[in-house]
Amino acid sequence: MMKFELEQESWMLEGACSSMDSDLFFPIGSSMKAMKQIAEAKAVCNECSVKLDCLEYAISTNQDSGVWGGATEDERKTIRREYRKTGKLVSY
Ligand code: SF4
Known part of the structure; x- marks a missing residue:
């Protein structure tokens, strides 16, 4: 899912997404189509077996x-706040 240079x-x-179209993971807007995509x-x-690695990477970068x-972006904001407060990564 490497949308950007990382x-x-x-x-x-x-x-699990490594051979998938990255667009699935980058929905645009809040339409029904985007919600379905999310x-x-x-x-x-x-x-995905590396879900927590991925989440930690997204939070730390x-x-x-x-x-x-x-x-999602909004969920990560909440996770990031908790992570900064407690040092614990809470997955959805
Ligand atoms: S957890 Fe990360 S690596 Fe795994 S499928 Fe989701 S976006 Fe891809």
């Missing part, structure tokens, strides 16, 4: 768009 991390190769992306993430580790 430093390659070993876990990325193991992602649900589909999250379903892939929920079966401030990825502000797309679905990462099963969490």
Whole structure:
């Protein structure tokens, strides 16, 4: 799902999305189509063996768009706040 130039991390190769169209993970807007896309992306993430690595990476590198580790931008804001307060990464 490498939409942008990112430093390659070993876990990325193991992602369930590694051979998928990255557009699925970067829905645009809040239309029904986008909501459906988010649900589909999250379903892939929920079966992914590197979900927590992905979420931690997105939180620590401030990825502000797309679905990462099963969490949307807004969900990651909440997760990031908790992470800063408690040092614990709470997955959705
Ligand atoms: S958690 Fe989701 S976005 Fe992250 S590597 Fe896995 S499938 Fe891709």
